[in-house]
Amino acid sequence: MDHGKTTLVQALTGVWAARHSEELRRGITIKLGYADTAIFKCPKCAPPQCYTTETECSKCDSPTEFVRAISFVDAPGHEALMATMLSGAAVMDGALLVIAADETCPQPQTREHLAAIEIVRVKNLVIVQNKIDLVDEKRALESYEEISKFVSGSIAENAPIIPISAQHAVNIDALIQALEESIPTPKRDPTKPPRMHVVRSFDINKPGTPAKKIVGGVVGGTILQGKFSVKDEIEIRPGIRSTKKGRTLYEPLSTEITTLHAGGKVTKEAQSGGLVGIGTLLDPSLTKADGLIGNLVGKPGMLPPTLSEPTLETQLFERAVGTKELTEVERLRNGENILLDIGTSITAGNVVSVKGNMVTLKLGRPVCAEKGTRAAISRKLAGRWRLIGYGILK
Numbered sequence: 001m002d003h004g005k006t007t008l009v010q011a012l013t014g015v016w017a018a019r020h021s022e023e024l025r026r027g028i029t030i031k032l033g034y035a036d037t038a039i040f041k042c043p044k045c046a047p048p049q050c051y052t053t054e055t056e057c058s059k060c061d062s063p064t065e066f067v068r069a070i071s072f073v074d075a076p077g078h079e080a081l082m083a084t085m086l087s088g089a090a091v092m093d094g095a096l097l098v099i100a101a102d103e104t105c106p107q108p109q110t111r112e113h114l115a116a117i118e119i120v121r122v123k124n125l126v127i128v129q130n131k132i133d134l135v136d137e138k139r140a141l142e143s144y145e146e147i148s149k150f151v152s153g154s155i156a157e158n159a160p161i162i163p164i165s166a167q168h169a170v171n172i173d174a175l176i177q178a179l180e181e182s183i184p185t186p187k188r189d190p191t192k193p194p195r196m197h198v199v200r201s202f203d204i205n206k207p208g209t210p211a212k213k214i215v216g217g218v219v220g221g222t223i224l225q226g227k228f229s230v231k232d233e234i235e236i237r238p239g240i241r242s243t244k245k246g247r248t249l250y251e252p253l254s255t256e257i258t259t260l261h262a263g264g265k266v267t268k269e270a271q272s273g274g275l276v277g278i279g280t281l282l283d284p285s286l287t288k289a290d291g292l293i294g295n296l297v298g299k300p301g302m303l304p305p306t307l308s309e310p311t312l313e314t315q316l317f318e319r320a321v322g323t324k325e326l327t328e329v330e331r332l333r334n335g336e337n338i339l340l341d342i343g344t345s346i347t348a349g350n351v352v353s354v355k356g357n358m359v360t361l362k363l364g365r366p367v368c369a370e371k372g373t374r375a376a377i378s379r380k381l382a383g384r385w386r387l388i389g390y391g392i393l394k
């Protein structure tokens with residue numbers, strides 16, 4: 001399943017596997033993966049043959065016209081993807097629900113993916129019936145019927161179902177056409193106060209760089225709203241941990257944007273969509289080795305408060321995600337330790353109060369998050385953290 005998904009994104013972007021393996025080689029634990037591509041249209045050919053990711057038409061050799069850029073968000077593994085979707089770490093304008101034609105539908109993972117899509121309310125959907133190269137026509141039709149029946153009555157009821165083979169790049173043009181028709185580019189409001197989740201942070205200086213040539217720390221992430229420009233003053237919350245009189249506290253960081261990277265290019269301003277890199281004047285020792293993951297970036301004084309004892313309205317699943325034995329989810333208990341994914345922050349929390357669905361936690365590390373933010377909730381089951389539900393910040 002995950003393999004099929006990776007092959008699909010690779011068929012659309014050509015870069016996915018390479019970038020992923022580089023991350024793995026560098027030993028970085030990433031929650032979010034990104035692959036950027038651009039959609040082009042041949043002015044001479046008819047749909048769907050006119051749609052391509054190439055700058056030249058493979059049918060008639062005409063130069064193609066740029067339509068729009070697309071960023072695919074993914075996460076390594078099923079549970080990580082689910083947590084990413086539920087945590088609000090990524091801006092999702094639409095979703096591809098990938099279902100393999102050679103397996104009966106729904107598989108437990110597919111059921112969970114659709115449930116997550118319903119929770120997050122991603123309305124713009126395309127269903128991809130993958131691996132049609134592995135089945136005969138009879139099975140392909142049967143699989144199509146299973147999928148239609150499965151999504152009937154759900155948020156995906158009216159989503160187009162596009163049969164493809166990612167492995168052999170069959171029908172990719174039809175899939176791009178469906179993306180164009182079913183997932184329109186949303187109107188962004190650049191006047192909202194800007195917010196960015198930090199997905200990674202690093203020190204780009206090579207060892208031994210002379211002091212004069214050292215550049216400031218870099219933070220990478222996803223812009224939720226608004227826009228950032230070079231020379232903007234920014235604030236980063238909750239910031240860095242310090243100890244004062246034996247008490248642990250977090251101090252926000254203030255700095256200035258020196259450079260911006262978006263979609264693989266240097267730019268003067270950046271808005272939501274895809275992964276953005278922000279160069280700052282911060283001491284690179286603060287940003288090295290993903291030291292600022294989980295922080296929120298905004299304009300000074302315009303970020304939500306830092307919370308150490310949040311209350312969440314929780315909604316637990318019937319069964320824990322990813323458990324083979326289909327473990328039933330019991331209610332949250334006072335004193336229990338759970339794990340929260342809020343934005344790109346992952347923090348342990350101790351349950352200090354349970355009133356119906358309202359649960360208050362004492363967090364190991366505070367989070368900077370707004371009311372209404374969604375958090376994924378995991379519980380340790382048989383020695384592993386398992387996703388058991390989500391909560392909305394009150």
Ligand code: ZN
Pocket residue numbers: 042043044045050057058059060061062
């Ligand atoms: Zn053409």
